[in-house]
Every structure is written in C-alpha cells, then in structure tokens.
Amino acid sequence: MKNSLLTTGNKASALLFIVCLFLSACSSGKKEQVEKDENTLVIGVNQYPTYSDMLKQAIVPLLEKKGYKVVLKEISDVYTANMAVNNFDLDLYVGQHNAYLNFFLTQNKYDISPLIVVPSALYGIYSAQIKAGSAEELKQQLKKGDIVGIPNDPSNLSRTLIFLENLGLIKIRAGADKSSASEFDIEENPYGLVFRYLPSTQIVRSLNSITLGAISGPEAQLAGILDKFIINEIDPNEDFLVNFIINNRNLNERWANDFIGVIESEEFKNVIEDPTYNFKKYYHRPDWYVRKWNTSL
Structure with missing residues (x-):
C-alpha cells in the first residue's frame, strides 16, 4: 500500500512538473511575440505584383538604409489582411483604396486607418x-x-x-x-x-x-x-487611390514616421518617375505627390 502511495505521488509530481514547463513555454512565447524587434517591419501584400514591385524597387531599399529589416508577407484576401493589421500580426498592409476601407469599417469595428496614399495603378x-x-x-x-x-x-x-x-x-x-x-x-x-x-x-x-x-x-x-x-480614369477621386493601412495605435511610432519619410523622399520619387518602370506611365499620382513634386498623372 505504501509503495502504491509513493507511485501515485511521483506521478502527480511529474504531471505538475510537465504542466509548469508547458506554462513557462507559453509565457516565454508570448513575451517574445510582444518584444518583436522594433527595426523589423512586416508588410502585407496581395497576390498581384503591382505594389510588391513598388515595395521592392522603391521602398524597401530606402528602409534598409535607415536600418530596418523588411519582411513582405503575401495575404490572400483583404479581410484577412485587415484583421492581421488590427491584431498587430502585420505592421502595414498595401492593396486597398480608402473607399473600400471605409466600407469595410462599416462592417467590421477594427482599429485601423490609412497611413499614406501612394501612386496607384490605372483603372x-x-x-x-x-x-x-x-x-x-x-x-x-x-x-x-x-x-x-x-x-x-x-x-x-x-x-x-x-x-x-x-x-x-x-x-x-x-x-x-x-x-x-x-x-x-x-x-x-x-x-x-x-x-x-x-x-x-x-x-x-x-x-x-x-x-x-x-x-x-x-x-x-x-x-x-x-x-x-x-x-x-482621367482624374480619379483620391478615395480610389491605394493606401498603406496601419493600426491606429502605431500611428505615432518612430517606424511609421520613418515610413512616411521614405514615401515622401526624393529617392522614392526618382524611382516612380524612372521610365524603365511601369510606375511613370501607368500609375496615378496622389494630390500630395503632385503638389510636392510638381508632376501629374
């Protein structure tokens, strides 16, 4: 009987030890997720080359010069992307215009908004x-x-x-x-x-x-x-040009301001206006871009 009690006690101790290890691992995992490297930006893109090309050719190199590591993550649909931005699984998402976002937010109470509008492929x-x-x-x-x-x-x-x-x-x-x-x-x-x-x-x-x-x-x-x-479209409404979407709680983060600085930079403009890319001939410029660089389309 004594041996039986010892065996039961040992089993209980072992089980408690395993549970503690599991809880410790879970706690550690959550901590790592919260403490994501502030110099790593995870940006969602859709399956089309349009804005992933813009990122690769005109944005990512400039962010890397500022010390950021950029991870591009393909997202299959806008709903999933917006949910990921809302849940902080993505820092930014590009692939929708403001008119769609406004409609989306009437159906889903997410804490997301446009960060900056960019040159957008012609409709x-x-x-x-x-x-x-x-x-x-x-x-x-x-x-x-x-x-x-x-x-x-x-x-x-x-x-x-x-x-x-x-x-x-x-x-x-x-x-x-x-x-x-x-x-x-x-x-x-x-x-x-x-x-x-x-x-x-x-x-x-x-x-x-x-x-x-x-x-x-x-x-x-x-x-x-x-x-x-x-x-x-000769002069599309600004609401139909594509934005980078951000969680509202990240709007004042250093990396968000750096990102805006990259988009508004002369280096970015030089890529957009380079005739070897599609951007120059087949993308509409947003109002801020036209005013800043005295250009059109």
Missing part, C-alpha cells in the same frame, strides 16, 4: 472586341446590347459607375450618393448597354465574352494588359 476600360483610342471613338463603335463587365463589390461598383458617367455612357440619378452608387442608381443608359456584375477577378477572364470590362490596375498588370486600356 481602365478594356476590350478584346473594340479597338479605340479615345472615349469618342469608343462611343462611335458601341451598339445596343453591348455587355459591360463591372466589379460587383460595393466600392469598385460605385467607382465604375462614376467612371462610366464621366465618359458619358450612363447618367446616375440626381441626389444619389455617388460614393455608394449601385445599379439601382442608373437613371439614363443612352447606349442601351447591358451591365454584367462580376467578381473583379473574373472580368479579365471574361473579356472574350463581353464587349467592355472595367479592370483595376493590379488585375490588368497580372494579366499583362496594363498598357492595353481603351481609356483610363
């Missing part, structure tokens, strides 16, 4: 069937029943309707909030166009079966057609 009208060099040439070739592919997510849907109205292809009803306009706000359709609402990723693949497609710069670049648009 354009593309076609595999119509060859036109201007909006007027495009209008001359349109006929009743022609199909236009439009992104079906709310922010890019409204963006496309504004774009089509600016081209004179539709008219949005008076009094409508254009920033949230939908298909129900189309008041006039003088060309008798048929609108097909699709996920943005499907519009490029559908060009052979539709007349026109409204396609974002990242989608067009991935498909190798960034330079094949019929016409692009």
Whole structure:
C-alpha cells in the first residue's frame, strides 16, 4: 500500500512538473511575440505584383538604409489582411483604396486607418472586341446590347459607375450618393448597354465574352494588359487611390514616421518617375505627390 502511495505521488509530481514547463513555454512565447524587434517591419501584400514591385524597387531599399529589416508577407484576401493589421500580426498592409476601407469599417469595428496614399495603378476600360483610342471613338463603335463587365463589390461598383458617367455612357440619378452608387442608381443608359456584375477577378477572364470590362490596375498588370486600356480614369477621386493601412495605435511610432519619410523622399520619387518602370506611365499620382513634386498623372 505504501509503495502504491509513493507511485501515485511521483506521478502527480511529474504531471505538475510537465504542466509548469508547458506554462513557462507559453509565457516565454508570448513575451517574445510582444518584444518583436522594433527595426523589423512586416508588410502585407496581395497576390498581384503591382505594389510588391513598388515595395521592392522603391521602398524597401530606402528602409534598409535607415536600418530596418523588411519582411513582405503575401495575404490572400483583404479581410484577412485587415484583421492581421488590427491584431498587430502585420505592421502595414498595401492593396486597398480608402473607399473600400471605409466600407469595410462599416462592417467590421477594427482599429485601423490609412497611413499614406501612394501612386496607384490605372483603372481602365478594356476590350478584346473594340479597338479605340479615345472615349469618342469608343462611343462611335458601341451598339445596343453591348455587355459591360463591372466589379460587383460595393466600392469598385460605385467607382465604375462614376467612371462610366464621366465618359458619358450612363447618367446616375440626381441626389444619389455617388460614393455608394449601385445599379439601382442608373437613371439614363443612352447606349442601351447591358451591365454584367462580376467578381473583379473574373472580368479579365471574361473579356472574350463581353464587349467592355472595367479592370483595376493590379488585375490588368497580372494579366499583362496594363498598357492595353481603351481609356483610363482621367482624374480619379483620391478615395480610389491605394493606401498603406496601419493600426491606429502605431500611428505615432518612430517606424511609421520613418515610413512616411521614405514615401515622401526624393529617392522614392526618382524611382516612380524612372521610365524603365511601369510606375511613370501607368500609375496615378496622389494630390500630395503632385503638389510636392510638381508632376501629374
């Protein structure tokens, strides 16, 4: 009986020892996560080359000169990326415009906001069937029943309707909030166009079966057609240009200010304006950039 009690006691002691080791390891792991090296920046990018190229060619080298190590992490979707920024798993994320972020924040109470807007790939009208060099040439070739592919997510849907109205292809009803306009706000359709609402990723693949497609710069670049648009947005609303997104609690961190300094630097501008890159010809400049460097597009 005595031996049995000793055995039970030994087992209990061993179990307690294992539990203590486990708790100690968990505590150590959490401590390491909180004490992340302040000179390491983890930046989320999407699957498109558009802004990862900008980071690699125009931003990361300048951050490294300031002593930062930059880790680029590909994130499959915007929801996951925004959640990661909110949870401090990412320091920054690039790949969405402010109009989408504002819509997202009405559905999700995350503590995130734009840090800085950057030059953004052109949004354009593309076609595999119509060859036109201007909006007027495009209008001359349109006929009743022609199909236009439009992104079906709310922010890019409204963006496309504004774009089509600016081209004179539709008219949005008076009094409508254009920033949230939908298909129900189309008041006039003088060309008798048929609108097909699709996920943005499907519009490029559908060009052979539709007349026109409204396609974002990242989608067009991935498909190798960034330079094949019929016409692009001439003066897009600043809300449709891409931002780096940050957790609000990091807005005043030293690294955040250093990051803004890099984007606003002459070295960054020199890469953007270098004709050997796509940035110079196929990216819209934000207002602050145009004012600072006296440039356009």
